[in-house]
Amino acid sequence: MRIENLHKSYGAEEVLRGVSLEIDRGDVEVLVGPSGSGKSTLLQCLNRLTEIDSGHIYLGDTEVTASETDPNEIRQQIGMVFQDINLFAHLTARKNITLGLRKVRGMSAEAARERADSELDRVGLADQADSYPAQLSGGQKQRVGIARALAMDPEVMLFDEPTSALDPELSNEVLAVMDELVDEGMTMVVVTHEMRFARGAASGITFLADGQIVERGPPDRLFENPSHERTAQFFENISHDHD
Ligand SMILES: Nc1ncnc2c1ncn2[C@@H]1O[C@H](COP(=O)(O)OP(=O)(O)OP(=O)(O)O)[C@@H](O)[C@H]1O
Numbered sequence: 001m002r003i004e005n006l007h008k009s010y011g012a013e014e015v016l017r018g019v020s021l022e023i024d025r026g027d028v029e030v031l032v033g034p035s036g037s038g039k040s041t042l043l044q045c046l047n048r049l050t051e052i053d054s055g056h057i058y059l060g061d062t063e064v065t066a067s068e069t070d071p072n073e074i075r076q077q078i079g080m081v082f083q084d085i086n087l088f089a090h091l092t093a094r095k096n097i098t099l100g101l102r103k104v105r106g107m108s109a110e111a112a113r114e115r116a117d118s119e120l121d122r123v124g125l126a127d128q129a130d131s132y133p134a135q136l137s138g139g140q141k142q143r144v145g146i147a148r149a150l151a152m153d154p155e156v157m158l159f160d161e162p163t164s165a166l167d168p169e170l171s172n173e174v175l176a177v178m179d180e181l182v183d184e185g186m187t188m189v190v191v192t193h194e195m196r197f198a199r200g201a202a203s204g205i206t207f208l209a210d211g212q213i214v215e216r217g218p219p220d221r222l223f224e225n226p227s228h229e230r231t232a233q234f235f236e237n238i239s240h241d242h243d
Pocket residue numbers: 010013015033034035036037038039040041042
């Protein structure tokens with residue numbers, strides 16, 4: 001993905017102020033930064049959930065931000081997992097996945113069911129296909145959300161604080177699934193406070209503050225030897241939060 005000079009304002013507040021970033025196929029980019037720095041907004045721009053004011057986003061040769069590009073197609077190619085698990089409560093885990101496959105992809109009932117079951121298996125939930133969201137733990141629901149995005153066979157997966165509403169044990173279930181995706185070579189952009197995941201899985205860490213990239217680099221360098229005082233301060237603060 002290539003992100004060029006993105007600008008986005010909400011009213012008078014400029015939330016993204018000239019963000020440029022390149023993410024290679026198979027890379028895992030972790031976005032970090034203080035609350036309100038624009039991480040979620042940036043992520044949402046990448047699959048057109050939020051429209052930008054100016055700049056360009058490319059996925060390979062396709063310009064995501066071009067007016068003729070269909071946002072629904074982009075959202076299949078660039079899947080997203082949110083902090084709030086937004087499953088349909090009246091549908092089973094399997095049906096939550098087959099719905100999009102039938103409606104958007106026009107798959108037959110049988111093919112959709114097969115695909116859903118195979119994605120549920122991939123996230124370790126083969127035995128929960130008939131469960132309703134209320135019968136699942138937060139971590140299981142989040143994994144169904146991941147399976148639902150994966151079922152569309154995306155080229156890129158976006159994760160917006162996928163574990164921050166979960167207690168540590170359930171977070172680990174979700175992180176384990178994310179680690180597997182990393183091992184499979186999935187291209188991922190992840191907003192997370194889980195520095196252990198960032199350290200272990202990220203190819204690059206981007207530190208955002210006030211809607212701009214302060215610095216970017218491989219995790220070891222950013223954690224051990226940041227170039228900017230602001231980055232150092234941020235990592236110092238989070239390590240204290242987790243003491
Ligand atoms: N839909 C919206 N309408 C108006 N303002 C918004 C909207 N979404 C985000 N903002 C504002 O944009 C700024 C950046 O928000 P964003 O959620 O992108 O930051 P963030 O870095 O993800 O923060 P956090 O870590 O707290 O989630 C904030 O000041 C926020 O209030």
